[in-house]
Amino acid sequence: MSQEQVYSDAGFGQPVPRGTRPAIVVVDFSYGFTDTQYPTASDASAQMAKTRRICDIARDKGFPVIFSTIAFHLGELDTLPWLRKAAGMRALVEGSRLVEIDAATGIQPNDPIVVKKGASSFFGSTLAALLTGAKTDTLVVCGATTSGCVRATVVDAVQSGFNVLVPRDCCADRAAAPHEANLYDMNQKYADVTDAADIAAWLDSLA
Template identity: 80%
Template sequence: MSQEQVYSDAGFGQSVPRGTRPAIVVVDFSYGFTDTQYPTAADMSAQIAATRSLTDKARALGLPVIYTTIAYQPWERDSLPWLKKASGMAALLAGSRLVEIDAATGIQPADPVIVKHGASAFHGTNLAGLLTGASVDTVIVTGATTSGCVRATVVDAVQSGFNVLVPRDCCADRAEAPHEANLYDMNQKYADVTDAADIAVWLDSLA
């Protein structure tokens, strides 16, 4: 039996309903992830450009665009379990350039920036309340990394009651294998994995 058949027989891979009030959450396109002078980063220029094509459109339609960054205080470096497992993340100190959103994303002064201390953009933040307050019913998740913070955000978005879309060409990772494996798994269980062109057409249909 094929892998696709196994998932289909188990009832996975159904289509996600699309609402009428989407928001775009751009996960961790900060310099610590996007500027390759830092060891925690990778070249994400293509994914940033694809994401920007959507965020520019969303703003023009009056839809929320929200960014996230990971930023730690010095005292957290020795106390958080995640930083013992992923010690490179300890370089993401509050106030440093590494935690600033990459200007190539086209971030605007009015765009909210959620500061998080773990993988999910929902855990320990006010993101769910921000989305609910804006009457959002569908969350488009982009950013980095696909296998880490994007996936964690997608799972928590579903668990927070939102329909979720993931444009694959707007998500970046440090390696191809975890990128593809997690896109596949998210598409089966939590979100519709699509692309920027499809999302753009849908956003235009809402105008």
């Protein structure tokens, strides 16, 4: 039996309904994850360009565009368990360039930035409140990394009551295998994995 048949027989991979009040969440396209002079980063230039296009359309339509970044206080570096496992992220310190959103995303002054200490953009942040306040029904999740903070955000988004779309060409990772595996799994269980062109066309179709 094929892998696709196994998942289909289990009832996974059903299509996600799309509402009329979307929001874009751009996960951790900060310099620490996009500027390859830093060891925590990967080349996300192509993904940021496609993300910028859909963010521009969303703003023009009056829909929220929200960014997230990881930023640690110096006093947290020796006590947070995540930083024992992922020690390279100790460099993501408040006030440093690494935690600033990459200008290549086209971020605008009115775009909210939620600061987080963990993988999910929802955990310990104001993201859920911002989306609820905007009456969001469908969330488009872009960013880095696909297998880490993007996936965690997607899982929390669907558990928080949002329909979720993930444009694969707007997500970056350090290696192809975890990128592809996590896109496959998200598409089966939590979100519709699509692409930037599809998201742009859908946004353009909304009043």
